[in-house]
Amino acid sequence: MVSTGHGYIMRHTDHPPAGSERTRMIDFLIIGGGIAGLSVGARLSKHGTVTVLEAEDALGYHTSGRSAALFEKGYGPPSVKALNEKSAAFFEVNEYLTPRGLMLVGAKDQQELFLKEAQDLGVQQISLDEATKQIPILNADTVGHVAISNTAFDIDTDRMLQDYARIIRRNGGSVLTREKVGSIRKSGHWVVEASDTFEARNLVNAAGAWVDEVAQMAEIQPIGITPFRRSMARLPSPGGHDVKNWPMMLGVAETWYAKPDAGKLLVSPCETDPTSPHDAYADDMVLAEGLARYEAMVTEPVTRVETNWAGLRSFVSDGTLVLGPDPTDRTFIWTAAQGGYGFQTAPAASQLVADLVTGTEPSLDATTVQVLKPERLRR
Incomplete structure (x- = not known):
């Protein structure tokens, strides 16, 4: 060392x-x-x-x-962002990071909230045409606002x-x-x-x-401490697309996210349901609701869930x-x-x-x- x-x-x-x-x-x-x-x-x-x-x-x-395993310096409250900034060089020196990217996706009626979150995350707004070149399954009928960061990495x-x-x-x-x-x-x-x-x-x-x-x-x-459950589903590649180079998608208000993983897509409802310390497992109803929120923003329906699980994210007040x-x-x-x-x-x-x-x-x-x-x- x-x-x-x-x-x-x-x-x-x-x-x-x-x-x-x-x-x-x-x-x-x-x-x-x-x-x-x-x-x-x-x-x-x-x-x-x-x-x-x-x-x-x-x-x-x-x-x-059971972590999403993403490094994005702009993600989190101010104290977390300060820790992210101090951690960045360590990740780079030890070669723990590979490029992923982060795409913030908002519905047509979410403009105000979208603009606030885009500013907080430090992501750059792009057109839907530009976005679909990176993720071709985005639904032009429902998606109204998109922003991208190229400084997000898999860990x-x-x-x-x-x-x-x-x-x-x-x-x-x-x-x-x-x-x-x-x-x-x-x-x-x-x-x-x-x-x-x-x-x-x-x-x-x-x-x-x-x-x-x-x-x-x-x-x-x-x-x-309060543990909060966070559920996850692994889906087959939507529509047979090669998802390897897709950025992670994050719904406005953090109501869902989708992240490529080994040729599949991990989708989470991003729930924050308080629970007790235990070996967590996904709630089927919550997972279904989250998948529906994701599905509304894309053109490919969810036809099969290969597996699911949950983890605990613990916070103080x-x-x-x-x-x-x-x-x-x-x-x-x-x-x-x-x-x-x-x-x-x-x-x-x-x-x-x-x-x-x-x-x-x-x-x-x-x-x-x-x-x-x-x-x-x-x-």
């Missing part, structure tokens, strides 16, 4: 850790093996020993493994997860699956019971939709991330509330957490840092 002005360049060598996390005091014990936990684990592994505990059989099983999420895990192991840490946490207590240091007893100086809560449950076990005040030590106990560290921004913000978000933990001056501006810290939720 080589330090750069933007973070770390990831190398692809690895070796097993020296010693065992069960026979020594761990500096940073991380609960959660998604993108939040693995990215912060890689950052912290240069400052001390790291062990990541993931409850499921595989890394990134829940939200991270190689699996390689990103595995590379972060590799860095942790290479720096002497461990990434363990099938490690469901049963209890947490503090007796001078953190004691976590999973398949065995783990003892740590610092506890990092990167448990996604379960972060408040982890906090309650640790007797730390929860942050008020102000809609932005929660990063850094808890003000009531600085050995309890949050990397939470990623919402739908986890992968695209991970490089900068994990660096900020590491900076706050180690007392390093963050490269993000002070206003953004304050917006992201957990202190804002304790007022």
Whole structure:
């Protein structure tokens, strides 16, 4: 791992850790093996020993493994955009991005909302004729407004997860699956019971939709996380078209999106239905309604759904991330509330957490840092 002005360049060598996390005091014990936990684990592994505990059989099983995997610097609230901007060079250096593009699609009666969203996203309005050259199935009878961005990219999420895990192991840490946490207590240091007893100086809560449950076990005040279900359907290529180079389509008001994936089309109703932390699955009625909204904007009917699934996007009340030590106990560290921004913000978000933990001056501006810290939720 080589330090750069933007973070770390990831190398692809690895070796097993020296010693065992069960026979020594761990500096940073991380609960959660998604993108939040693995990215912060890689950052912290240069400052001390790291062990990541993931409850499921595989890394990134829940939200991270069900992400739309798009990087678009203009997507999200201001604090997220700041993290996106800081993350951009990291993605480019490590070659995780491939061009995709993003097309905002509005119905004829959505002009006012379309123009507002186009400005917020930083996308350029184009004619319907220009748009259909890129996506020939757009329906001229219903589509009234189109804008395009050529700065949206697909993220190689699996390689990103595995590379972060590799860095942790290479720096002497461990990434363990099938490690469901049963209890947490503090007796001078953190004691976590999973398949065995783990003892740590610092506890990092990167448990996604379960972060408040982890906090309650640790007797730390929860942050008020709310998981929202987001369903997805995989469709055959519409009309037999080659969709490989199509941009991702996003409906105005984020009421649907469609994204090419391995010769198929992923379509989501973009629902934001609050739920509880669980292994999410698609709601058939909600999925059907979302597919109908997509279908109204295109000329090719949906004739078959090959498969469907759902993930959880978790938010706190102000809609932005929660990063850094808890003000009531600085050995309890949050990397939470990623919402739908986890992968695209991970490089900068994990660096900020590491900076706050180690007392390093963050490269993000002070206003953004304050917006992201957990202190804002304790007022």
